Structures are given as structure tokens and as C-alpha cells.
Amino acid sequence: MWPLSGRSSGPRALRQLLHGVDAVFFDFDGPVCDLFGRKPTAHIAEEIKVMARLEWGALDRDVEDCHDSHGILHRLRDMLDGTPAQRCREPLDEANTIVTRHEYEAVNSAVQVPDVERLLDVLTDLRKRLVVVSNNAEEPVQRYLERTDLQSRFEAVCGRDPHEPRRMKPHPDAVRRALTAVGDMDPAKALLVGDQLTDLQAAKAAGIRFLGYTQDRRRLRRMKQHGADGVVASYAPVLVAARALVDDYSCERRLQTESK
Helix, strand or coil: CCCHHHCCCCHHHHHHHHHCCCEEEECCECCCEECCCCCCCHHHHHHHHHHHHHHHCCCCHHHHCCCCCCHHHHHHHHHHHCCCCCCCCHHHHHHHHHHHHHHHHHHCCCEECCCHHHHHHHHHHCCCEEEEECCCCHHHHHHHHHHCCCHHHCCEEECCCCCCHHHCCCCCHHHHHHHHHCCCCCHHHEEEEECCHHHHHHHHHHCCEEEEECCCHHHHHHHHHCCCCEEECCCHHHHHHHHHHHHHHHHHHHHHHHHC
16 A cells, blocks of 8 residues: 555546646656657767767766756757857757657657557547647657557647757746647646656646656655645546546536426
């Protein structure tokens, strides 16, 4: 049995959470699919370092110490800003191209998260507006959605800005673009499903609600401690909650019809 601080949210709380929103945004890698098979992306970071050394020479220590494909984009941007103006930004642009190439390769074998397709169908029945909000490049995400026939569920994909890595989550830029994509919706009526604390930070910065999705108990507890509106280790309780809402709405429509 999990300690109280590590428990997932129950269907009743999730039902209230879903009832209060008109749009649900999904992070991609984690909540929709397992993009890299839970393998580290250090090999991508190392490929970027080799390229950057050829252009810039010695790299800053925090760049050399980074072993994450997204994190190194941030660090290269910081290094570029902290060097003379004549230093070119081509390595930063090439780094984004390298990361995107690996994302393209990964979507061909990415494994879909259990129950996510069922959940998307029920949310569609509830007329929730659905958008992908990701630190991955938009084009690979679109390819995955097409490969798995999920593209019709989502109105838009708001991915990584290829020119400014600082706008990746926890920056709220992609979340704000998602709000625009669904008609400049009131942030209070939107919910982000994410598996990282950076997702939670982006949601809070944009003023929207947050549902944590993770099987990491420590991260789940930290999400609750930092103000997540709900946390789950699987979509099973979310499906129960969403289907209960469908039944509620069906009952309301039936009563309205009978009263006429």
C-alpha cells in the first residue's frame, strides 16, 4: 500500500476535475507514448557536443556535463549568449536538427501508453478540446499521430520552438499557444496532463490545471506537494471518471428531452 502522500487521485476527484475543464492538453513523451523506450538520450547529447566542438572549440563545463538531448539545447543557448557576438549560432540550430532527427527515428518504434486511445475517445465524446503540448519537435509528433491514427483526436500540436530552446517547458510558451489554438480559451478551463515537474511548472505559469501521470512514486508525491490538481499512475481511474461524466451528461439530456 502506498503511503498517503503517494496515492493516486480517485475517480470522484478526477470526475470533478474533468467536469471543470473544456480542453485537455497532453504532453507527448510519457502521457501519449514511450518515445525512447525509457532509454537515456546521452548518445544524442554526445553527438551534439562533437558537432559543437568543431564549430566553437572548447565547450563550457555545464555543456560537457549535460547528458540529456533537451537539456543540452538550453545549455548551448546559454553558452552562445555568454560569448562574443561574433560567435555564430549555427551549432545551436544544428543541435535542434540533430534532436529532431532522432525524434523522427524514435516515433517509428514508440510504444503507445496503455488506455490512452480509449481515454482520448471518451474525452472526445465529452467534447473536450484536445491538443498535444510537447518539448519534442512538432513534425515527429505529427508523424507518430498519423502512424497510430490518433491525428483526428487532436486539434493541434504545439511543440518545441526550433529557434529558441528557452521556450521549452517549464516555460509556458507551448501551453499558451495551445490555449490560442482552442480559441483563446480561459486558462481556468484547461488541463495539462504531464509526467514531469517541468510540465507542472508550465501549467502553473500559464494558469491552467494539471494532472500528473507517472509511475514514479517519488515524482508523484512531489507533484502533489507542488500543487498538482490530481495525480495518477495509470489512466484507469481517469477512464472511470470520464465514463461517469458521459453517463451524467446522457442522463441530463434524457431528462431535458422528457421535460419538453
